[in-house]
Amino acid sequence: MARDKKGQFIVIAALLISIMIISVSTVIYGTVTYYRQERWEEYVTIVDSIKTASSNLLQVGLANYGQTLNSTVLRDYFNQWIRDVRKAYPGFGVDLSCSLASGSRSAYSVTLSYNLGLARSWNQPVSFSASNATMNLNIASEGLMGYSFSSHVFLKMNLREAVWYTKESKRYVLIYVSVEKEGPEAVINLQKPNFAEVKLSGVAQAFSVKRYYSSTYTSFVYEIRVDSISALPSSANVTLVDTRGIKTISYTTNMQQSSD
DSSP: OHHHHHHHHHHHHHHHHHHHHHHHHHHHHHHHHHHHHHHHHHHHHHHHHHHHHHHHHHHHHHHHHHHHOOTTHHHHHHHHHHHHHHHHOTTTTEEEEEEEOOEEEEETTEEEEEBTTEEEEOSBSEEEEEEEEEEEEEEGGGTEEEEEEEEEEEEEEEEEEEEEEOSSSSOEEEEEEEEEETTTEEOOOOOGGGEEEEEETTEEOOOEEEEEEETTTTEEEEEEEEEOOOSOOSOEEEEEEOTTSOEEEEEEOOEEEEOO
8 A cells, every 4th residue: 555655656757757858858949949949039130220221321322423423422321330330239249341332333224334333324315323333231140140141222213305396387396205214114203303403505594394204215204394495405404313312314416306
């Protein structure tokens, strides 16, 4: 009888110990898994934030370049950004470096000649502004090394045609331009204030703008109208600043005349 009771006690004790071990193991596993998941989500957030901010910096730098023509502005911005990132995540061992695009590259049916991550070609029928950089990211605490990503910003305006119409007593000029950004993607949300200046024969003009899809050019176009033009202009010049603040200027001396 005593031995039976002792045996039952040992079995019950063993069951209790097993239950405790299983319970503790479950809690420990859940805690470690939760910690790892939380830490990994932190790293993903850091990477996404750096990628988004780097892309935004390319956009801001290109907009500033269009206004100032300061060729070092993008390099200066990224050098400061890299210092700020290192200070922002001291406990993670985050190290960021940047390679600004250099040399000639073909994209969007044009040749981009980069210097310190910036490229532009203005005062041509097809004009553009662009910025490009590759970021290299290391996070020592996670063992993430050599992760890189590239970002670019692009704006192109095509001055397709400039025509002086003489049929009406009130003679006028129509200028047709199409606009694209990186993608390539047609830019169809521009308003009159985005066309900062329109010149004919080098003289700034009052103008109106409307947008529509043109089957002739198989794309959306902006039709810029300048009234009261008594003689055929020698040139047409359109300055564009898009909603991101990026600037480009298209220019043509190929002026046409129509009496239709």
